[in-house]
Amino acid sequence: MIYKYCPICGNELGIKSSWDEGMVPYCCEDNILFFDIPKTVVLIAVLKEDKILLLKQSYIYETCRVLISGYVTNGESLEETAIREVFEETGIEISNVRYLGSYPLSEKDFLFVGFVGDYIQGDIVKSEEVENAEWINIKNAIEEMKDDTIGKQVVNQVLKILNF
Ligand SMILES: [Zn+2]
Numbered sequence: 001m002i003y004k005y006c007p008i009c010g011n012e013l014g015i016k017s018s019w020d021e022g023m024v025p026y027c028c029e030d031n032i033l034f035f036d037i038p039k040t041v042v043l044i045a046v047l048k049e050d051k052i053l054l055l056k057q058s059y060i061y062e063t064c065r066v067l068i069s070g071y072v073t074n075g076e077s078l079e080e081t082a083i084r085e086v087f088e089e090t091g092i093e094i095s096n097v098r099y100l101g102s103y104p105l106s107e108k109d110f111l112f113v114g115f116v117g118d119y120i121q122g123d124i125v126k127s128e129e130v131e132n133a134e135w136i137n138i139k140n141a142i143e144e145m146k147d148d149t150i151g152k153q154v155v156n157q158v159l160k161i162l163n164f
Contacts, residue, residue, distance in 0.1 A: 001109050003034040038104065038111040040072040043151060044082040045158045046094055048119035052141050052155065053090060056132035065136065065144045067151040069112075082115045090133045091125030094118060100157045103150045114154035116162075138164050 070085035
């Protein structure tokens with residue numbers, strides 16, 4: 001996001017040179033540069049044998065299924081975010097969280113970071129923000145996720161590296 005006003009004091013931002021970054025919005029009151037950095041969102045493919053855990057969340061997509069996702073909290077590693085989000089949204093415990101790739105969506109200020117993790121234990125106990133959470137055969141996942149373009153890239157990466 002390119003800031004015009006300081007989110008701390010509300011003053012209109014000036015601009016300041018920051019070495020290789022060039023001219024960057026700057027608050028002289030708070031002495032802070034506001035770089036155009038994205039919000040980091042973790043996407044996590046949870047696997048249980050040949051099944052993957054997918055959600056229905058109409059506020060994201062009306063009809064299709066999506067991967068579990070969530071914002072990284074300050075102070076948390078990406079792997080910790082993945083483990084926390086899966087537990088919060090579905091009650092499932094996972095381990096062996098592995099990085100798959102990163103997927104920028106600049107028009108929405110997002111950087112998605114894809115992970116895969118293995119089911120350890122738990123039955124699905126979905127949170128309020130989830131309408132449905134289900135284990136889907138991974139071979140059918142892509143066709144269930146038609147609007148989730150980035151989620152599909154993550155699942156394709158899982159299919160590629162794990163030879164399903
Ligand atoms: Zn300020």
